[in-house]
Amino acid sequence: MTRLTVPIFVPAHAAARPWAEQIAAAAALGADMIELRADVADKELIAAAINAGKAARKLDGQQLLTMVTIRPRWEGGLCDLGDDDRVRLFEHALGCGADFLDIELQAIEQSARLRQAVAGWFNGQAGTSQNGCAQLVVSAHDFSGVPMDLPQRLRRLQAVSQAAWLKMVFLARSLADAIRALELYGVHARQDARPLLSLAMGEMGAITRLLAGKFGAPYNFAALPDVAGSAPGQLALPVLRETYRVQRHDAATRVFGVAGWPVGHSISPAIHNAGFAAVDFNGCYIPLPIEPDYRVFVQTTDALRACAGLHFGGCSVTIPHKENALRYARERGLTVEPGADAVGAANTLLFSQANRPGRCLNTDIEGIRAALAGAKPPVPAGQRAAVFGAGGAARAVVYALKEMNWRVTVFNRTAARGAELVQAMGGDSMALGSKSLDDFKPAEFGLLVNCTPVGMHPNINASPLPEGAAIMPGQLVFDTVYNPHETLLLRQARAAGAKMIYGLDMLLGQAMEQFKGFTGMAPPVEVMRKAAEMALGS
Ligand code: NAP
Numbered sequence: 001m002t003r004l005t006v007p008i009f010v011p012a013h014a015a016a017r018p019w020a021e022q023i024a025a026a027a028a029l030g031a032d033m034i035e036l037r038a039d040v041a042d043k044e045l046i047a048a049a050i051n052a053g054k055a056a057r058k059l060d061g062q063q064l065l066t067m068v069t070i071r072p073r074w075e076g077g078l079c080d081l082g083d084d085d086r087v088r089l090f091e092h093a094l095g096c097g098a099d100f101l102d103i104e105l106q107a108i109e110q111s112a113r114l115r116q117a118v119a120g121w122f123n124g125q126a127g128t129s130q131n132g133c134a135q136l137v138v139s140a141h142d143f144s145g146v147p148m149d150l151p152q153r154l155r156r157l158q159a160v161s162q163a164a165w166l167k168m169v170f171l172a173r174s175l176a177d178a179i180r181a182l183e184l185y186g187v188h189a190r191q192d193a194r195p196l197l198s199l200a201m202g203e204m205g206a207i208t209r210l211l212a213g214k215f216g217a218p219y220n221f222a223a224l225p226d227v228a229g230s231a232p233g234q235l236a237l238p239v240l241r242e243t244y245r246v247q248r249h250d251a252a253t254r255v256f257g258v259a260g261w262p263v264g265h266s267i268s269p270a271i272h273n274a275g276f277a278a279v280d281f282n283g284c285y286i287p288l289p290i291e292p293d294y295r296v297f298v299q300t301t302d303a304l305r306a307c308a309g310l311h312f313g314g315c316s317v318t319i320p321h322k323e324n325a326l327r328y329a330r331e332r333g334l335t336v337e338p339g340a341d342a343v344g345a346a347n348t349l350l351f352s353q354a355n356r357p358g359r360c361l362n363t364d365i366e367g368i369r370a371a372l373a374g375a376k377p378p379v380p381a382g383q384r385a386a387v388f389g390a391g392g393a394a395r396a397v398v399y400a401l402k403e404m405n406w407r408v409t410v411f412n413r414t415a416a417r418g419a420e421l422v423q424a425m426g427g428d429s430m431a432l433g434s435k436s437l438d439d440f441k442p443a444e445f446g447l448l449v450n451c452t453p454v455g456m457h458p459n460i461n462a463s464p465l466p467e468g469a470a471i472m473p474g475q476l477v478f479d480t481v482y483n484p485h486e487t488l489l490l491r492q493a494r495a496a497g498a499k500m501i502y503g504l505d506m507l508l509g510q511a512m513e514q515f516k517g518f519t520g521m522a523p524p525v526e527v528m529r530k531a532a533e534m535a536l537g538s
């Protein structure tokens with residue numbers, strides 16, 4: 001199991017002791033290890049911090065492990081000391097009972113003094129120190145990007161025979177960069193039996209922090225909530241433990257995610273991971289940030305599918321990649337479900353483990369059907385519906401309503417785009433047409449559907465209805481926007497005595513269909529709804 005490790009900065013002076021509370025907080029939140037960043041600390045403070053770490057207890061009552069790092073400025077730290085002074089401090093940390101020392105590859109390679117000290121301290125089997133306790137972690141960091149010499153750098157880490165664990169860290173500028181960090185595990189395993197931690201820093205590197213345990217990393221970093229981590233992109237300890245359950249991952253864990261740009265705000269990880277946990281499915285669902293470019297979408301999706309040991313089972317797809325997902329599916333020979341084909345966009349890609357081509361779906365359609373079916377009292381189909389908007393959501397809504405025999409009129413800010421949608425969905429007919437927003441007459445419709453972002457957080461005091469248009473009692477109003485839960489449009493509907501359908505019902509309906517595709521199991525509906533509500537803070 002990967003040890004969740006919280007970095008704690010030990011200051012230069014004893015005056016402020018935030019580290020003491022931070023060690024206690026790390027233990028209380030379920031950390032397994034603390035990394036004391038003693039870049040600027042003196043001997044006394046190092047001893048005090050190690051003692052505080054040894055006194056803290058993990059949730060299971062065992063002692064927290066303590067790693068000591070004195071990172072030089074040239075490797076991204078704050079330490080300006082020379083080799084002799086650093087050797088003295090490391091020796092002191094060993095004497096105080098540190099469990100691990102993290103020492104930079106470059107320091108070991110370039111300083112005879114450090115090399116000699118390391119050889120003296122860690123001269124047992126696989127990096128065990130003379131006193132049989134502490135172990136060496138040898139680390140390499142690159143804050144500029146993927147090292148040009150990545151395979152050679154890995155070899156150099158492996159050449160430090162005294163090291164028990166190896167650590168490779170570099171900055172990821174894209175998800176594809178981060179996948180390279182994951183691929184390193186397979187390369188290393190073929191060359192060396194010692195555990196490796198391979199991390200990509202930055203927002204794009206989140207996948208490496210979420211899946212380190214799956215790839216057998218001996219430890220992984222986690223930040224305390226509201227405390228800056230020691231490297232860009234570190235995720236909060238409760239998020240790693242509770243949302244992603246990273247300590248339960250193993251080599252067989254299947255990986256899913258949500259592909260979009262941006263995806264940091266998505267509540268889909270909260271929904272699907274809660275579902276996986278409830279049915280005991282060995283899976284993890286993560287954000288997959290992919291730049292808005294078809295070529296990047298193809299390269300990244302191919303890289304996820306090809307990454308050895310990842311077991312990428314598929315993904316939800318959101319803005320701006322829904323059309324890209326359909327194009328990708330067609331070009332790669334995936335089975336395209338009729339709904340995705342008709343709507344011209346997909347929100348789900350499924351890849352089987354047996355290397356079969358996979359499937360491409362648009363589960364928004366099922367989400368819309370489920371949301372309408374859940375209306376109370378039930379809505380008799382076949383009436384007239386007004387759809388506001390002509391983007392991806394509107395296409396799925398028009399398709400679903402047409403399938404359910406509603407007669408649909410599209411109203412869009414840009415009238416030409418509304419007409420285009422009608423053409424793409426079968427052309428003007430009794431059952432489908434488009435009009436200018438100026439011609440919207442509420443009394444003509446039994447159902448109003450908002451498919452624009454109007455009213456969405458943070459612009460919550462906006463409504464998509466044209467000025468002066470009033471909702472009528474008995475009408476059904478469906479807002480696809482789900483944040484906030486009750487939009488201004490739905491508040492207007494409630495005040496008018498109309499029936500309401502919430503965007504969250506659609507979101508959950510489409511997520512349930514995806515869940516079936518990802519797991520082959522029935523979705524735990526209430527658990528997933530609760531997770532969504534909690535993530536939205538409603
Ligand atoms: P999209 O493809 O970008 O289309 C947005 C549509 O809204 C366009 O027709 C656009 O009109 C119109 N629009 C944008 N801003 C407007 C404004 N200020 N006033 C009037 N019209 C405006 O987006 P989408 O994928 O269809 O998503 C639209 C919304 O649906 C999202 O914001 C989301 O809240 C919701 N949605 C919900 C779910 C769910 O599961 N509940 C799923 C998907 C989407 P123009 O053509 O004039 O630009």
